[in-house]
Amino acid sequence: MTTDLPRGTASAPRLGGAALLSDEAMIRAAIDAAAAADGRDVPVGAVVFDADGRELARAANAREATGDPTAHAEVLALRAAAQVMGDGWRLEGATLAVTLEPCTMCAGALVLARVGKLVFGAWEPKTGAVGSLWDVVRDRRLNHRPQVRGVVLESECAALLDDFFKSQRP
């Protein structure tokens, strides 16, 4: 990867700047991350990028694999990203991309982490907390509200889940 190009130039590396890293590209990375899920775990993937568009951490849902009820992809990726970013627990300016609309726990976690932006793929009508059942990330009573963009590559993200649940049926 070249590093001598000024930021924002058209020939800069694909992952070289947030402006050049599209929401779609970030969701593609999250789709890749989902592939690491254990066969028993619902394949949800999450990736955290810093303000310059550099990938800090990625994770797949690992609730079954770890026996940990909090091991959702978003929580695992946020934890790992904070270690890499090295600014304590804060992930200011970071973007979290996830294949599925976050639940209440994950929406709460990304607000608490001060994530700057959330991008998600498919809706989760049963547990979603970014508009489906609740809207935790845009609740005006909270002192931090990330930017949100939903339904990015929705059909690809939904297909991951459809394929998984089809494979679970006898």
Ligand SMILES: [Zn+2]
């Ligand atoms: Zn969650």
